[in-house]
Structures are given as C-alpha cells and as structure tokens.
Amino acid sequence: MVVRVLLKVALLGLFDALAVYWCVLFLWDGNWTFLAVTAGGTLLLNWLVLSSRSYPLRYLFPGLFFLSLMVVYPAGYTFYISFTNYSTGHILSKDEAIGLILQRTYSPTPSVSFQFWAFGEEGKLYGLVLRGEEDTYFLLPDGQLSSLKGHELTDHDGDGVPDELDGHPRLTRRELFQNIERLQTLRVPYGEGWLRMATLTEFRLYLPQYRYNPGKDILVDRKTGKIYRPVEGKFVADDGAGIDPGWVTFVGLRNYIRFFFDPRYHKAFGRVFLWTVEFAVLTVGLSFALGLALAILLNDRKLRLRKLYRSLLIVPYAIPAFISILIWRGFFNTHVGLFNQALQNWLGTKVPWLTDPFWARFSVVFTNVWLTYPYMMLISLGALQSIPGELYEAAAIDGAGPWQRFTRVTLPLLMISLAPMLIGSFAYTFNNFTLIWLLTGGDPVVAIGERAGATDILLSYAYKLAFQGARGNEMGMASALAVNIFLIVALVSGISFARTRMLEEVSRGM
Amino acid sequence: MACRRKVGFWTRRFVRNLLAWVAIAFALFPAVFVLGTSFNPANNLSTTRVIPRNPSLANYFELLFRQPFPTWLWNSVKVAGISSFLSVSLCALGAYAFSRFRFSGRRVGLLTLLLVQMFPQALGMVAIFLLLKRIGTYMPWLGLNTHPGLILVYLGGALGFNTWLMKGYFDTIPRSLEESAMVDGATPFQAFRWIILPLARPILAVIFVIQFITLYSEYLLASILLKGEKMYTLAVGMRIFIGEHYRDRWGIFAAGAVIGALVVLVIFYALQSQIISGLTGGAVKE
Structure with a gap:
C-alpha cells in the first residue's frame, strides 16, 4: 500500500516536472493556447489523482482528454478560423509579418558597390579586401568589417589586382567557389543597411526597403516613398498595391457572406x-x-x-x-x-x-x-x-x-x-x-x-x-x-x- | 385445387431463390471479377474474362516485391491496430465509470458523447492539420507526417457511440461479482481489471474490430496528414498508385485489392454475427 502511494506520488511529480518544463517553453514562445491547455490539464490531473471526490472522473479522463484535444478543440478552432482570413499569404501573426517585411532590402541607385578579393590558403579563408570608390576595408570571414590599417596588401605584378594580404595568397576562382555558400550568407552592417555579396567580384550596399511606424501603423517604402496602410490583414498602398506576406485577422462574417x-x-x-x-x-x-x-x-x-x-x-x-x-x-x-x-x-x-x-x-x-x-x-x-x-x-x-x-x-x-x-x-x-x-x-x-x-x-x-x-x-x-x-x-x-x-x-x- | 396450390408454391419458391441469386450476382461480381483479374498476367483492363486464360502469380510478385504496397499495408495495420487497441482501452475505462459509478454530470456526459458525434472529425480537418503542425514544432515525432500524430488524431474518436455499446454490455454483468471481490479487499480498479474485463471480452473484441475496420479505411485525415510514399496508409497509397493508371496498372492493383480486402474480410466473417449486431445497433459503417 505504501509502495503504491509512493509510486503514485513519484509518477505525478515526474509528470508535473515535465509539464512545468513545457509551460516554460510555451511561455518563452508566447504560445498562450498551448500554455493554457498544458497548465489547465496538469492542474486537473493533479486534482484527479489527489482528490478522492474525483474518483469516477479518473476513468473518464483519458478518453475525455483525447476527445477534447482532437474533437472538441478542433471544432472550436474551426469555428474561430471561419471568422478569419486564414489562407495562403495570411498565415502569420501581424508582428511576424512585419518582421519579415522589415528584412526586405533594396539596392539604392546609384548603387554603392565594392570590388572584393579573397585571401587565404586552399580551404581556409583568411580575409577579404573590399575596395570602394573612396574607402578600402578588411573583412573577416565571420562578417567583421574593419579598416585596412595594420594589414599589408601587396601587388607583385602591378596590374592593380592585389596578390597577397598579410602573406596569404589571393584565392583563385575555383577556390573562391568552394567558399561561396559562406560568403553568400554574410550580411555586413554598413551605414543604414548591409553589405552583401552581389556578384563574384562585388559586394553591394543594400538598405532596408520599408520603415514601420508603430504609432500610425503604416509602412513607408523608402525606395519609392509610397505609404502602405493595413487593410484586412495586409499592407496596401493607395494605388492598391499590396505587400506579401499578410497576416491572420478577424474578418467577421465575411467568409459566410x-x-x-x-x-x-x-x-x-x-x-x-x-x-x-x-x-x-x-x-x-x-x-x-x-x-x-x-x-x-x-x-x-x-x-x-x-x-x-x-x-x-x-x-x-x-x-x-x-x-x-x-x-x-x-x-x-x-x-x-x-x-x-x-x-x-x-x-x-x-x-x-x-x-x-x-x-x-x-x-x-x-x-x-x-x-x-x-x-x-x-x-x-x-x-x-x-x-x-x-x-x-x-x-x-x-x-x-x-x-x-x-x-x-x-x-x-x-x-x-x-x-x-x-x-x-x-x-x-x-x-x-x-x-x-x-x-x-x-x-x-x-x-x-x-x-x-x-x-x-x-x-x-x-x-x-x-x-x-x-x-x-x-x-x-x-x-x-x-x-x-x-x-x-x-x-x-x-x-x-x-x-x-x-x-x-x-x-x-x- | 391442391395441385394448383402446389405449383404456386414451387413457382414462388423458384422465383424467390432466383431473385436472391440475381442480387448475389450483383453483390459479388466486382469481387469475383477483381479476383480473376489479379491472376491475369495481361495487366490491363481490356480483358472482360472473369477466369484468365493462363493464370499466374505475376501480379502478386510485382506487387509484393517491386511496389511500396507492403509498406502501405503495414502502415495501415500498424496505425489502425494501435489506435484501435488504445481506443478500446479508453472506451472500456469510460464505459465502466458510466456503468458503475453514480456521479453528477453522468447523464449529461452520456448525452454529450452522442451529440459530439454530430461533429465528425473530418469537419475539423483544417484545425486538426494546423494543430498537428504546431505540435510538430515542439515534438516533431508527434507532428505532421508521422504515424504517432495520426494515431493521436484517431484517439479523439475513442469515446462516442462505442462507449454506449460497451456500457450497455457492462450493465448486463451482475454487480454481485465485483461486490464480493471488493469485500475481499479489491479496489474498484482491480475489480474492473480482473473481473469485468475478462467477462467483457466479446464486446471488447467486437469494438476493437469495428474500430479497426473503420480506421483501416479512413482516407480524409490520413491524406492530409501524411506526405511521402513511405508514410502512406493503404487507402492513401492505393488511390495514388491507381490514380490515372487504370490502363497499365489494373492487374497489379487487383492483386493489391485482393490482399487489402482479405485482411478485413477474414476478421469480418470470423466475427460476423457479433460485428453485425454491433454495427447495426446504430453505428454506421465508415
């Protein structure tokens, strides 16, 4: 008898620990539905196991749990979705959609670009040299940009193309290709925007295309100056042009109508x-x-x-x-x-x-x-x-x-x-x-x-x-x-x- | 007069048997035809003969060794088997509570179980799809395109009409058996586990089989949740396999149909009378 009670308490404790772990995870993600369900379910389970009044419910709980999760909850959720515009292009929350849109960039005209050369030994990249109209920079493979001061760039044959950097030879085209995936993912903060590899010989400046004004809830396109306002789960300009992705929003009875x-x-x-x-x-x-x-x-x-x-x-x-x-x-x-x-x-x-x-x-x-x-x-x-x-x-x-x-x-x-x-x-x-x-x-x-x-x-x-x-x-x-x-x-x-x-x-x- | 009556009797008897055989021909001809086709190596639909000229097992070999069919069959049996087993367990627990305990909300609970059936899971397909997608971000093994995920969805149907069926059966088991056990110190759960369950074996088997047949044939939810040839259940896989290929895959498909149907036919006819009484007690075949 004592063993049984101990076992019961131990198992319950284990389950509760797990539940707390999940709850923290859901809280971190801001997933309120899952948080509420898990917390509520755990409390209910504790009551079921510990209270003697709940005895008959212990038999019903397992079945009711799956019934609630896979029949009742979907029924309610279906009802909820039917009042929203949930569809392709409208599956994110508004914040997620704005976050994605703010990552969009454009290359300003005239473009600001830097010729680049990569240096290092085969398979091991040492650094890059970026030469623009006015400045020349040194770029580490991890994306750190610094001035070229303190680095020694040599051009043996005098053709304008540097051959060595701090004793490391310039990579050939083939060697450059081996590092291309790494270079393509670089987003080097520069001024108001980022430098990114645009071609095999060039880095270019990209600026964020949109600016969000939370007070007025509008997006401004910095390239064209157009103003976008939220209309039914999407930012739309006065001329009707919209920005994808949109977000999930209530549309009342529109789907039914x-x-x-x-x-x-x-x-x-x-x-x-x-x-x-x-x-x-x-x-x-x-x-x-x-x-x-x-x-x-x-x-x-x-x-x-x-x-x-x-x-x-x-x-x-x-x-x-x-x-x-x-x-x-x-x-x-x-x-x-x-x-x-x-x-x-x-x-x-x-x-x-x-x-x-x-x-x-x-x-x-x-x-x-x-x-x-x-x-x-x-x-x-x-x-x-x-x-x-x-x-x-x-x-x-x-x-x-x-x-x-x-x-x-x-x-x-x-x-x-x-x-x-x-x-x-x-x-x-x-x-x-x-x-x-x-x-x-x-x-x-x-x-x-x-x-x-x-x-x-x-x-x-x-x-x-x-x-x-x-x-x-x-x-x-x-x-x-x-x-x-x-x-x-x-x-x-x-x-x-x-x-x-x-x-x-x-x-x-x- | 007596003679005429006798003639009438024989005519009527003949007509009745004739009508029965016409109906049986209508019922059986697709099955008979497909059985014949499955042994026909010609592998197309354009032979209208029921018995092939030179029968062979070529279609079965192709099906079992060169097609993903065995994987699908196994997936179906696995998913339907595990779901049905768990469903029966949950259902028995629930039915025991409804049958033996008196608690507030019991009548309402029983009626609610019937009413919830009015919202078939298929209507919640969008919600179920999105729910599993979200579950999958935390537990990938339970999310979209997983068999545990599909089983989880199927368990939603564990309590329902079957609970009524089982409760009805439990009600017929005399309480004196458990009472005497409890006098000897058994807990209600022990009485349930060691007295009720063994006695209720017939209804457990019937509900297991009904559930198995239902889930074995379930198409909609399996088709939206499972993606990729390796994961398909038989229903989803066979629909894609035959799709628009009736011209060139008919023979192999027929072999698959025979094997796929036999799995259920054998169980069905072994337990024929119990299953029929269960199914026609108000449940509808899915």
Missing part, C-alpha cells in the same frame, strides 16, 4: 449544396428500398439457404470501402473500363460514366447504393423479426391483402424503429468524402476556373478549398463551409430526432 453573395462562391455553393442533399436522399432512399426488399425476401423461414444468402449479400459491406470504390472507378473508366468494353462489344456504344455530369452523378449514386444496401438490409432484417406475427394474422382476418399488410403494418412499424438509423445514415452520406474523392474526385469540371465539380459534395468542396486550391489554401473559407455543414446536419438530425422522439428512448436506456 461570401458563400451567399460573392459570385465566385455562391453559385458553386448553391449547386454543391443541392447536389449533396440530392446525393444523400437518393442514396438513403434507394439503398433502403433495395435493402428492405432483400430483407423481406430473406425473412421467409421457408427459404432454406437464407443464412448463406445473407452472408453473400453483405460482401459489399465487408470489403473496405476504399478498395471497392477504386474497383468501381476502374469499371466506370471511359476507355478501358469493363462497362464500356461490354457496351462496345454488344451495342457498339460507350457511356461517359465519369466524365459527363449526369452520368458521373449516376455512377456516384449507383456505387453508393451498392456499398450501402447491405447495411439497410441488415437493419431491416432485425426490425422485421421484431414485428409480432399476430399483427399480420389480425390484418389478414380483417381482409388486408399482402400489399396492404406491407404498407399499413410493416412499413409504419419499421419506420419507428429504423428512423434514427436512417437519419444517421443520411448524416453519414452527407459527408461521405471517401466515396466522392476516390470515385470521381468531384469531377467532371463544370466550368473553367471553377473548383467545385459536378459531383463535389460540401465536404469535398471544403477539402479542395483548404488543401487543393488553385488560388492557394483558403482555410478560412473551408472552415466557414465546415461550420455550415455542421449546422445543416445538426438541423436536419435535430428536427428528425425530435419527431421520432429518439432521445427519449435513449434517456430511458440510461
């Missing part, structure tokens, strides 16, 4: 949204119809091989989806696919399965019905078996035919127990990125320059905006789209669940 009013997005958004709903409704509807039909077929006890049939019919469910989708993509291939080969042989015609908008949508729904009907069949079978036989007997006595028995008894009862699963299936299909991405990649293209293709669903459109953009990565827009998807799915599920009173049943189960 764009999806409804900006012609570059709202057409695509509307079209993709309608297709996503269509796709989800068609898939769930058709696969449920097929699955239910097969379930009714298999539900007959007189069918001898029904166990075997069931096992074979769920094969599409047992094959990993990404594999079967890629196989279907091969079958649908316009030139070498199985279907077009067969059509060509029998009818002498071809169908553009994946390259024509209509047929591509057809193929997507067809493939998804193939993938989904086994699930529908299995849940229908379960539900069918739970319907008491007396109901059918009673209906038959009342004179109901087979069709009436199906529509008046079977279907209503099935819908009660299956509605939650159909809603779940709808929500899942609504975001079935893998199917779309592996089968068509969202293609075919509907218009030049339009990223959302004919079969893109909202989630694959968001993926394209975030990671595959022709205009760079539009993380802010993609996040706003993700929030929209969440709201749509939440709304649809919420309404349906309220209608089916599924949550009440769930509560009873607790």
